[in-house]
Amino acid sequence: DTAVSQTPKYLVTQMGNDKSIKCEQNLGHDTMYWYKQDSKKFLKIMFSYNNKELIINETVPNRFSPKSPDKAHLNLHINSLELGDSAVYFCASSQQTGGNQPQHFGDGTRLSIL
């Protein structure tokens, strides 16, 4: 069974469109995250949620809106896509908040903007 699953795996779309990426974890974790990995492989946190509550919002443009309907799901909606949004987006989860928790990552969603 996949622990952290993201859909879709690949997303190719035109500039200006709106798209969503879904994430689900079956580990029973309380905390979920979104990361962006750029073309140089640099990984940076975007958001974290703990039991549906926003904890970290890391100066991300407000075109990006995370939504957590329950603690097992954290979706990412992106409005008015721009060329610079092309990246791999990773969802992750950890048992709790706090820096001592190992994070378990999904397989990533490769977003390409044409």
Place this chain on the structure above:
Amino acid sequence: AQKVTQAQTEISVVEKEDVTLDCVYETRDTTYYLFWYKQPPSGELVFLIRRNSFDEQNEISGRYSWNFQKSTSSFNFTITASQVVDSAVYFCALSEAVSRANSKLTFGKGITLSVRP
């Protein structure tokens, strides 16, 4: 502010060679955690190890070993008798303010390891 430096960007070795991946960190906290993650060519991120700042014991797991030295702010990773399947990007990461809910992982830029047969 916390910072992780992985000065090596790409390393290429021949199978069965030993290889060490360096990681140097900066933090003002006395309590922090260090992590290593592996990203194989298939793209997923795999958690390898977590180490807290109070535990300087080295760790060995099969062919993998980690050397944590607070005196030099380093947390290096050695693969013994490397194999082609070890080819991946390896990330070192640091979290500080560990008791706070908004504690976050800061990643280094990663080291691309290529193991040739």
